[in-house]
Amino acid sequence: MIAPESLPRVLHRASGRPLTLAQHDEAFGPMPRTAPSLDLLEASGLTGRGGAAFPTARKARLIADQRGHTKFMVVNAMEGEPAAHKDRTLISTNPHLVLDGAQYLAGLIGARQVAVCVSRDDPIMVNHLQRAVHERDRHAARGVSFELHTPPWRYVAGEESALVHWLDDNESLPQYRPRRPHILRIGHAPVLVDNAETCAHVGLIARYGSDWFRRLGTSTSPGTALVSVSGAVARPTVLEVALGVPVRAIIERAGADPNPQALLMGGYGGAWLDARHLDVPYSEDALIPLGSSVGAGVIIVLPRSGCGIVETFRIARWMANESARQCGPCAFGLPAVAEDLARLAAGDAPGAGAAYDRLVDRCGAIEGRGACRHPDGVVRLVRSALRVFADHVEDHVRGRACAASRSNHHYSAVPTLEREEELIWE
Ligand SMILES: Cc1cc2nc3c(=O)[nH]c(=O)nc-3n(C[C@H](O)[C@H](O)[C@H](O)COP(=O)(O)O)c2cc1C
Numbered sequence: 001m002i003a004p005e006s007l008p009r010v011l012h013r014a015s016g017r018p019l020t021l022a023q024h025d026e027a028f029g030p031m032p033r034t035a036p037s038l039d040l041l042e043a044s045g046l047t048g049r050g051g052a053a054f055p056t057a058r059k060a061r062l063i064a065d066q067r068g069h070t071k072f073m074v075v076n077a078m079e080g081e082p083a084a085h086k087d088r089t090l091i092s093t094n095p096h097l098v099l100d101g102a103q104y105l106a107g108l109i110g111a112r113q114v115a116v117c118v119s120r121d122d123p124i125m126v127n128h129l130q131r132a133v134h135e136r137d138r139h140a141a142r143g144v145s146f147e148l149h150t151p152p153w154r155y156v157a158g159e160e161s162a163l164v165h166w167l168d169d170n171e172s173l174p175q176y177r178p179r180r181p182h183i184l185r186i187g188h189a190p191v192l193v194d195n196a197e198t199c200a201h202v203g204l205i206a207r208y209g210s211d212w213f214r215r216l217g218t219s220t221s222p223g224t225a226l227v228s229v230s231g232a233v234a235r236p237t238v239l240e241v242a243l244g245v246p247v248r249a250i251i252e253r254a255g256a257d258p259n260p261q262a263l264l265m266g267g268y269g270g271a272w273l274d275a276r277h278l279d280v281p282y283s284e285d286a287l288i289p290l291g292s293s294v295g296a297g298v299i300i301v302l303p304r305s306g307c308g309i310v311e312t313f314r315i316a317r318w319m320a321n322e323s324a325r326q327c328g329p330c331a332f333g334l335p336a337v338a339e340d341l342a343r344l345a346a347g348d349a350p351g352a353g354a355a356y357d358r359l360v361d362r363c364g365a366i367e368g369r370g371a372c373r374h375p376d377g378v379v380r381l382v383r384s385a386l387r388v389f390a391d392h393v394e395d396h397v398r399g400r401a402c403a404a405s406r407s408n409h410h411y412s413a414v415p416t417l418e419r420e421e422e423l424i425w426e
């Protein structure tokens with residue numbers, strides 16, 4: 001088997017049907033029989049595709065260095081982000097590539113068990129993964145045992161400490177922990193958690209090497225990544241792109257409105273990007289200085305006819321409902337932020353001006369004060385909205401809400417409100 005030279009890579013042979021193990025081995029060739037190598041993974045420069053873009057080899061080394069313990073490898077296929085569809089697309093195509101990567105990572109850290117986690121509320125994905133795991137069981141020679149776990153769906157269930165806590169005692173709540181590096185454990189056993197797409201890239205790096213992986217992408221953001229593109233596009237779609245391509249090229253392939261107002265990058269816990277920056281390379285190092293990020297591989301296109309303040313309100317309100325309600329700043333702060341965004345969106349002076357001032361204060365009071373990063377995601381989103389839509393915000397504060405804010409048409413994937421009046425809390 002010859003390595004796929006061009007795109008797609010992790011979506012190679014995508015047919016809308018998951019490849020069986022035999023078809024998979026034929027498409028990608030066998031996994032190497034040599035011992036897994038951390039140096040190889042490090043040389044690839046792969047970073048996590050689950051949202052935080054942390055170097056995959058560095059995480060694996062931390063767990064590999066824990067000697068004398070039973071260890072676990074966890075595949076995070078929860079895909080809790082509502083606008084994301086990338087892990088589903090991958091698993092509907094090449095589930096065994098994900099399992100190959102997980103097996104390789106398990107070998108690296110010295111784990112003999114892999115827990116594959118997918119939401120029980122997504123029966124199609126459960127079915128695909130169940131079949132793939134059973135096929136692996138029949139070929140036990142592959143050395144590592146796989147077990148499927150199906151936590152209930154909620155946005156924070158895919159946060160890694162919530163996932164590990166669920167595996168430990170069936171409660172899907174994020175745990176307080178110091179900022180990284182920190183070792184998550186099931187009982188006393190150290191755990192490595194990697195996103196499904198990250199694992200799939202590992203499955204290819206193990207076969208074809210780090211130089212092959214680096215043939216696409218940039219020197220600091222090597223390889224390819226999956227992107228879920230939606231909003232004002234002709235074809236909401238999941239694309240595999242080389243990191244570093246212009247953002248404009250990605251949205252054009254989905255048939256985006258040619259003159260958008262802004263893009264929501266990264267997901268609901270991501271940030272707005274002003275459409276003046278459409279030619280920025282799609283990579284963390286190019287997007288972060290603009291206050292945005294690749295995040296969970298999501299792009300939502302907002303057309304000129306949309307209202308960024310209303311979209312931000314709808315997402316913030318949804319995110320407030322997804323709080324695990326363990327931490328005060330998250331449980332009480334996020335609904336208050338959503339309420340102030342509703343007042344700002346309604347644009348009734350002077351209430352809108354006071355709401356704006358409170359939003360700025362609340363973002364400062366909430367940031368960094370949750371056990372997990374869920375509230376920080378909302379703060380990032382709101383701050384980006386106040387910056388990118390600054391002119392609109394000023395109009396709303398002065399009591400001149402735009403016509404779009406009264407329209408029923410919305411671009412974020414949040415379910416539409418039943419009654420328009422719900423937008424206004426008073
Ligand atoms: C609120 C919240 C929800 C998350 N949900 C997911 C998820 O559904 N799937 C996922 O892979 N990572 C999710 N993450 C990121 C994980 O915590 C973790 O960083 C990731 O699984 C690590 O894998 P990676 O290094 O391969 O990216 C979430 C993070 C937060 C803060």
Ligand code: SF4
Pocket residue numbers: 156173174175322323324325326327328330331369370371372373374375
């Ligand atoms: S910050 Fe929010 S979502 Fe995270 S643990 Fe605390 S209450 Fe739960």
